[in-house]
Amino acid sequence: MEFRYLGNSGLKISEITYGNWLTHGSQVENDAAIACVRAALDAGITTFDTADVYANTAAETVLGEALQGQRRESLEIFTKVYFPTGPGGHNDTGLSRKHIHESINGSLRRLGTDYVDLYQAHRYDYETPLEETMQAFADLVRQGKVLYVGVSEWTAEQLRAGHALAKELGVQLISNQPQYSMLWRVIESEVVPASEELGISQIVWSPVAQGILTGKYRPGEQPPAGSRATDDKGGANMIAHFLNDETLTAVQQLAPIAADAGLTMAQLAVAWVLQNDNVASALIGASRPEQVTENVAASGVHLDADVLTRIDEAIGALAQRDPSLTKSPPHRVA
Template sequence: MEYRRLGRSGLKVSEFSFGSWVTFGKQVNGGDAVDLMKLAYDNGVNFFDNAEGYESGKSEIVMGEALNRLGWSRDSFVVSSKVFWGGQKPTQRGLSRKHVTDACHAALKRLQVDYLDLYFCHRPDIDTPIEETVRAMHDLVAQGKVLYWGTSEWSAQQLTEAYAVARDLRITPPTMEQPQYNIFERQKVESDYLPLYDLMGLGTTIWSPLASGVLTGKYNNGVPADSRMNLPGYEWLKEKWSSDAGRAQLKQVGELAKLADEIGLSITHLALLWCLANRNVSTVILGASRASQLQDNLAALSHRQKMTSDVLDRIDTIVGNKPEGPRRF
């Protein structure tokens, strides 16, 4: 395992991290959560990702109980939460000062920690002035309840505005963004955010590196009964990959699998190593409901030398979606 700085900050996070979306509090509980987190930690993972919106807080409760049972030294791991979807009442959602503060306190209790290493605005809130959110995040940093704050799925414009507000007020700017990034989803990380890596020193903690499992190849011949596409509440995912565009990408998965086989990789390892090849990626968040899945994902690191520039070019040729870089005139 190698470690990368979270953007321009001094914090070093493992290149593979472990997240709980879909799994903890739904497919994984109790001892299984302990086993998965221990497996990750023993293999060098030091960042564990969560959110108030994951299973309505149950995911954080499961992770907090696991952290308590594992008894790791608090200075040896990084844990996160995200704020936006905390409940149905008006004061339980969004990025108002009240909800940002209340959600932080609730996450600390559920995760059984004294502070959050990373705290994300889970989505932009068009009903709350960005200055209000930036000030609320800064205050939590000043109080020692949060070490670094960031965003998830914000536009480059929104990030730039938040950074400008913080700099103008001489308070803490966002450190990191958590965007979706995989072979099929590239625009934000490779194009939209490009100026921000230098301007802000932006770090990225990318999610869905396997495109919700599609880049494992397991959906090439239909939807397995035990897959997340068949879980209640994830009908949108099944609809996405059943669309014309989704079916076209599934055909590309077949071509990617052939390339992976040619160079001695599984398509899963190909997809994960492709994400790591981008040096603007601080960490790739893995998700797993079984130890065998997680162990296999982690094993990709032993094949990193196979992700050559030629292989990257061939992947670009297959998917044909590489964003255009800045133009020189």
């Protein structure tokens, strides 16, 4: 496992981060989820990402249990706040001071830790003044409950505004967590240049496009049994826009490219996002320990320029690049 600095900070994180988004506490049994976390630890992953909204707080509990007994100082634990939790009351969502303070206390309790290394605004909240949000984050940093501040799926303009306020308050906004893959490249034209300017790194989610880039979904065929595309708890909805014959046919052209590089298709996809210098880490999830072992092998892989060119030729115009698709819900999701 190799490590990279997160933004303009002294914090190093593993360039593969283990995330327990759609699986833990929801799609797989706790024993299997814990086995995946243990596999991540065995593979050298030290960075773990979750959020209070995942499985309505259950994912944080599962992660906390899986990490029990580990040396806390050797781990980087990240979580997020914004989306509705609990019964979904009128203050159980958003980035108000009230919700942020109540959410961090619940997250720390579930994770079994006194602090998180990175606390992230899971989306931008149009209904709360940004000054209120950043002041609340700064307070948590001063209280020692949070070491660094990050965001997720913020636009370039939002990153600049948040970074400026954080700097005024004497805290560090060092990361953004966007979707990024060979098929989803919307951050490249605006978010990445702004982040490079500000000293913000990307921690990217879905580098294998929810499994599409593994090659297991084939044009004209039904999705494999037990795959995300067959999941009725949220997974199928997330992957639906990629499940068309044109995209699936193009993805199959990546198979010989991966083979020539001595990689699986999943490893090629994860290695591809790590070629971007502004990416500090690629988030991977798993429902089986062997998936962790496979994806971790992408750490430290260098892809030659001709490989990157062949990938671009295979995917072509199918890659989504519209920067306007980086956005948050216009109103708090209730």
